[in-house]
Amino acid sequence: MRFLIILTMMLSLNSFAAEKKSAKPEPKREPTAEELAALSIRKDTQIEVSYYDKDSDTFEVVIVKEPGVGPNVATPEALHKAAGINADLETFQNKKADYVGAEFQLKDDLSLLDDEQIEKRREHNKK
Secondary structure, three states, X not given: OHXXXXXXXXXXHHHHHHHHHHOOOOOOOOOOHHHHHHOEEOOOOEEEEEEEEOOOOEEEEEEOOXXXXXXXXXXXXXXXXXXXXXXXXXXXXXOHHHHOOOEEEOOOOEEOOXXXXXXXXXXXXXX
């Protein structure tokens, strides 16, 4: 009986040590194609531009039929391309705040930014 108890304790300690080894944080890696696809809004989706953030030079957009989904943040260049905005990019860049409240049906997939990318843009724009 003692042998069983000792054996059980040894196995428990061994599994505890194995769990502790696997608790190391995973190294940073590039996102997969599937993960990148998840960071986009599909073509033909109706969106509304809800906010322009000057610090990060980004737009927050809302999917009209799914207003609770988000945040959805895109660069001016990505929004200009995906929305098929008639104005040339330079004119669009000069009047970004004018597009807040506008609705568009996407002509192409709209690439979105994650929190880390937004923060990098903020840091870059502070310089």
